[in-house]
Amino acid sequence: MSIIVENDPLDQVDGSASFEFGATKVMSSVTGPIEAARPRNELPTKAYLDINIRPSFGVPSTRETLLEHKLGQLLPAVINLDQYPRQTIQIAVQILKNGEPNDYTARQLVAIINSVFIALINSGISLKSSLMATCCSISTEGEIRTSPTSSELASSVSHFVVVYSIEDQQIDNLLFCDGLGTFKQQQLFDVLDRAASEILLNFQQIRQAIASHVSQNYVWKA
Amino acid sequence: MVRDYDISNNEKQFVLTALEQNIRLDGRKLLQMRDVHISVSRDEYGYAEVSLGKTKVACRVTAEITKPYEDRPFEGIFQISTEISPICSPFFESGLTTGGKQSNDEILISRLIEKAVRRSGALDLESLCIIAGSKCWAIRADLQFLNYDGNFIDISSIAVMVALLHFRKPDMEIDGNNVILFDEDQRNPVPLSILHIPLCFTFQFYNPNDDEENIKGNLNNELVLLDANLIEERLSLGSMTLTINKNKELCQMVKCGGLNIDASMIMNCCQHASNLVDDLTRKIHDVIRTDSELRKNPVEKELQVVNQRET
Amino acid sequence: MSQTASLKLNRFPPDVLARIAPDMLLQKYLQIGLRPSLRKFDEFRPVVISCAGVGRYEASEPNGDINGVGSVLGSSIVKSGKTTAICLISGAIVEDDHELVNDYRTKLEKDIIDSDTHKDNKNASVYTEVEISRGASGPPNEEEIAVSHRLYETIYHSGLIERDALRIRLGYKGSEELEQEFVPHTNYSFVLYATIQVFSRAGPVYDLCYGALISALRQTRLPAVYIAEKRTEAGVRRVRVEEYDLVCEAEKNEPLKLNENKIAWSSTFGLVELDRDVPHDEDKMEIDTDGKILLAELEGEAEENIDTRITVSSNGSTLSGLSVYGAAGVTKEELRKAFDLANRRAQYVLNSREMEM
Numbered sequence: 053m054s055i056i057v058e059n060d061p062l063d064q065v066d067g068s069a070s071f072e073f074g075a076t077k078v079m080s081s082v083t084g085p086i087e088a089a090r091p092r093n094e095l096p097t098k099a100y101l102d103i104n105i106r107p108s109f110g111v112p113s114t115r116e117t118l119l120e121h122k123l124g125q126l127l128p129a130v131i132n133l134d135q136y137p138r139q140t141i142q143i144a145v146q147i148l149k150n151g152e153p154n155d156y157t158a159r160q161l162v163a164i165i166n167s168v169f170i171a172l173i174n175s176g177i178s179l180k181s182s183l184m185a186t187c188c189s190i191s192t193e194g195e196i197r198t199s200p201t202s203s204e205l206a207s208s209v210s211h212f213v214v215v216y217s218i219e220d221q222q223i224d225n226l227l228f229c230d231g232l233g234t235f236k237q238q239q240l241f242d243v244l245d246r247a248a249s250e251i252l253l254n255f256q257q258i259r260q261a262i263a264s265h266v267s268q269n270y271v272w273k274a
Numbered sequence: 275m276v277r278d279y280d281i282s283n284n285e286k287q288f289v290l291t292a293l294e295q296n297i298r299l300d301g302r303k304l305l306q307m308r309d310v311h312i313s314v315s316r317d318e319y320g321y322a323e324v325s326l327g328k329t330k331v332a333c334r335v336t337a338e339i340t341k342p343y344e345d346r347p348f349e350g351i352f353q354i355s356t357e358i359s360p361i362c363s364p365f366f367e368s369g370l371t372t373g374g375k376q377s378n379d380e381i382l383i384s385r386l387i388e389k390a391v392r393r394s395g396a397l398d399l400e401s402l403c404i405i406a407g408s409k410c411w412a413i414r415a416d417l418q419f420l421n422y423d424g425n426f427i428d429i430s431s432i433a434v435m436v437a438l439l440h441f442r443k444p445d446m447e448i449d450g451n452n453v454i455l456f457d458e459d460q461r462n463p464v465p466l467s468i469l470h471i472p473l474c475f476t477f478q479f480y481n482p483n484d485d486e487e488n489i490k491g492n493l494n495n496e497l498v499l500l501d502a503n504l505i506e507e508r509l510s511l512g513s514m515t516l517t518i519n520k521n522k523e524l525c526q527m528v529k530c531g532g533l534n535i536d537a538s539m540i541m542n543c544c545q546h547a548s549n550l551v552d553d554l555t556r557k558i559h560d561v562i563r564t565d566s567e568l569r570k571n572p573v574e575k576e577l578q579v580v581n582q583r584e585t
Numbered sequence: 586m587s588q589t590a591s592l593k594l595n596r597f598p599p600d601v602l603a604r605i606a607p608d609m610l611l612q613k614y615l616q617i618g619l620r621p622s623l624r625k626f627d628e629f630r631p632v633v634i635s636c637a638g639v640g641r642y643e644a645s646e647p648n649g650d651i652n653g654v655g656s657v658l659g660s661s662i663v664k665s666g667k668t669t670a671i672c673l674i675s676g677a678i679v680e681d682d683h684e685l686v687n688d689y690r691t692k693l694e695k696d697i698i699d700s701d702t703h704k705d706n707k708n709a710s711v712y713t714e715v716e717i718s719r720g721a722s723g724p725p726n727e728e729e730i731a732v733s734h735r736l737y738e739t740i741y742h743s744g745l746i747e748r749d750a751l752r753i754r755l756g757y758k759g760s761e762e763l764e765q766e767f768v769p770h771t772n773y774s775f776v777l778y779a780t781i782q783v784f785s786r787a788g789p790v791y792d793l794c795y796g797a798l799i800s801a802l803r804q805t806r807l808p809a810v811y812i813a814e815k816r817t818e819a820g821v822r823r824v825r826v827e828e829y830d831l832v833c834e835a836e837k838n839e840p841l842k843l844n845e846n847k848i849a850w851s852s853t854f855g856l857v858e859l860d861r862d863v864p865h866d867e868d869k870m871e872i873d874t875d876g877k878i879l880l881a882e883l884e885g886e887a888e889e890n891i892d893t894r895i896t897v898s899s900n901g902s903t904l905s906g907l908s909v910y911g912a913a914g915v916t917k918e919e920l921r922k923a924f925d926l927a928n929r930r931a932q933y934v935l936n937s938r939e940m941e942m
Contacts, residue, residue, distance in 0.1 A: 062330075063328060063421065064363035064422055065364060075318070081360070086364070104361075106357075109336045110414070111357075114737075117727060118730070118738070120727070121728075121730075126910055129912035144361035148323075148418070149315065149318070149321065157738075211742075212907075226915045227914060229910075230908055230909075232738055232743075233744075233905065234903050236903060237904060241917055
């Protein structure tokens with residue numbers, strides 16, 4: 053699987069990134085910490101996450117709301133929200149290419165999570181750990197595929213989005229797992245193992261992209 | 275909340291004084307456009323990313339079969355959606371028309387694009403009709419604004435037209451009242467019938483003198499700028515958008531108030547735009563042609579394989 | 586003159602402590618092996634499933650006559666603890682036209698298409714709307730939308746309802762088959778909608794909504810549909826548009842076909858760590874674990890704050906929808922424990938007599 057990461061393609065926001073793998077492409081931006089737009093979004097002890105996801109075509113629907121909800125479940129695990137009390141961190145996501153059938157959101161969710169993570173790094177928001185997402189599917193024959201293509205997804209019996217945190221370049225904790233379709237307990241554990249090794253492999257690529265971007269930014273310091 | 279983009283008085287003075295001396299911050303001439311960069315998707319049909327300097331827009335075209343409007347049974351449906359998300363700049367609030375300056379901009383942009391592309395008949399609606407009164411294609415173009423550095427209007431018109439030209443709808447056959455659609459592997463999808471390529475050119479006006487000279491005087495030395503960037507757009511006193519096609523036909527002309535401009539200067543603008551439109555149209559055609567050539571080869575190879583098997 | 590400041594130990598009754606320091610209260614309870622609701626860690630609340638009796642083909646009168654009117658095709662009431670969920674299933678008829686793009690392969694050039702490469706998704710789902718009553722009306726909030734769409738996705742991908750089960754076979758009012766030449770060119774299908782209302786919520790509502798939806802779907806009966814003799818031909822500008830009047834039978838109906846082995850029950854667990862720093866009585870300390878504690882079916886203010894959760898559906902042995910998230914991370918051992926409990930719970934609920942109704 054080839055991953056294409058673009059660091060800070062947008063210059064009106066604090067941090068941004070686009071993440072492309074296979075036929076799926078997502079662009080994310082992070083602005084913050086900024087003043088809360090509405091008084092009720094001002095949380096006394098931590099930052100408020102304002103997440104906004106826009107589909108590749110059509111108007112935003114309940115599908116995007118669920119994706120926003122899932123992102124809202126995952127991100128507090130990695131962002132140091134306590135460091136920014138009463139402020140807002142605005143995260144805007146634009147899906148550019150779905151790369152999967154309309155009834156699926158697995159590939160998009162993976163691209164969203166990874167691009168938001170890189171955008172967060174670029175924006176300088178304080179994070180607790182690194183993380184990375186990947187997706188897997190189980191075919192009718194019980195075969196596990198990592199980063200399935202659109203047609204592989206459509207013919208699968210179940211599919212998963214798995215997010216692990218990464219510390220010292222080693223897999224740390226399972227932060228998020230979302231599975232749809234039917235599967236056995238053992239199959240899920242196999243999927244988790246496969247996903248973990250896949251993530252370890254791909255994270256090197258992302259690490260490199262971030263490292264080269266940082267050295268670009270500090271070229272004056274040499 | 276992020277406040278509007280503030281320009282300090284010093285910066286304002288600096289930019290305007292430079293303009294009076296025919297100098298722009300990015301080193302362009304007053305009537306020079308930024309470089310247009312167009313890329314289209316190789317994996318699918320109907321997706322284009324266009325950038326004009328730092329301004330960046332993506333456009334996606336999709337099609338589905340629906341029932342035509344009752345009063346227009348012979349025509350298909352074409353919609354353009356433009357919504358500015360906070361991704362391109364935190365000044366734009368998400369999806370809310372909260373009645374600020376920005377949401378007015380948004381409405382203005384979508385109206386202009388609507389008039390430029392849809393009302394000028396760029397897409398032949400009658401060709402989208404499948405069975406009169408009961409089935410037609412509904413084409414939808416979704417514009418996604420990614421980065422904002424001025425001049426959303428011109429870049430939007432380019433993006434919509436490239437995406438429309440790039441789009442292919444599945445081939446189909448009509449069997450009585452049944453419609454049979456063919457998949458990409460069975461028959462090559464067919465392009466839309468595009469009648470002409472209207473492109474927008476937006477000019478900004480500045481007044482180096484005082485108001486009195488502008489209204490009464492005969493100097494006519496108001497400054498005219500093409501393709502303004504963010505700061506220039508914010509400092510502008512009036513703007514005009516011309517929509518023009520390769521045949522040098524003026525499809526739309528919008529100048530809503532703002533600085534008073536001599537009619538002869540507007541004629542010059544028209545002349546200038548009609549010179550530019552050729553190059554831009556050629557560029558668009560080049561992109562589309564390169565893409566279709568890149569696509570052609572694998573398909574032909576596949577067909578050859580099929581033929582070989584049969585013999 | 587000297588003043589001595591003395592710290593007075595404050596004592597709060599449990600309900601006050603729950604409001605000001607929910608995590609502290611939870612820890613206090615966990616130390617003695619209980620939860621604020623006085624349940625054990627892995628104890629579920631009892632669940633009561635019943636029929637709401639408002640459906641078109643449900644008998645509400647004692648004499649067994651069916652209602653015969655209304656648009657509700659199936660209904661259920663699920664109670665668990667204080668929380669009640671009411672689910673109503675309604676339906677509509679659509680022309681299959683909009684699905685043409687996905688359907689064409691079955692119509693022509695079958696031999697050319699490699700059947701392995703093109704598998705149409707045969708699944709259908711229910712468009713769900715969840716309303717959690719909270720004393721004020723307004724547009725649905727994010728939680729309600731997320732639960733609704735999650736239900737839609739879980740049902741869709743689990744393959745509970747096949748698209749074929751919703752297809753309408755047109756007939757005459759009598760029992761005869763419709764003659765070939767009168768069959769309209771368009772195909773019609775049912776679309777199912779579900780409205781779920783949740784009253785006096787305490788804790789996550791997904792499980793209850795899922796249970797209510799599944800129970801209502803099992804009760805759902807689809808009406809027989811026939812073409813009325815009237816057939817309108819509307820014309821605008823010499824264009825002929827054919828329209829048929831479809832009539833749904835008041836009495837004749839058949840149950841909605843579900844894939845029985847896909848019927849599942851969902852359970853949500855919270856994962857919480859025992860905080861050693863919270864002062865505790867050595868004598869009363871009953872629980873002695875270094876690992877995290879798995880709590881079944883979260884309830885009440887103190888447990889709402891647990892942000893590591895596992896939600897899983899199970900039909901007793903096979904799992905279907907899974908959602909795991911949490912800052913603390915979840916290990917396989919914890920997942921295994923949760924799955925075992927979920928399987929047992931599903932076996933118990935799905936085999937209980939109430940589920941049969």
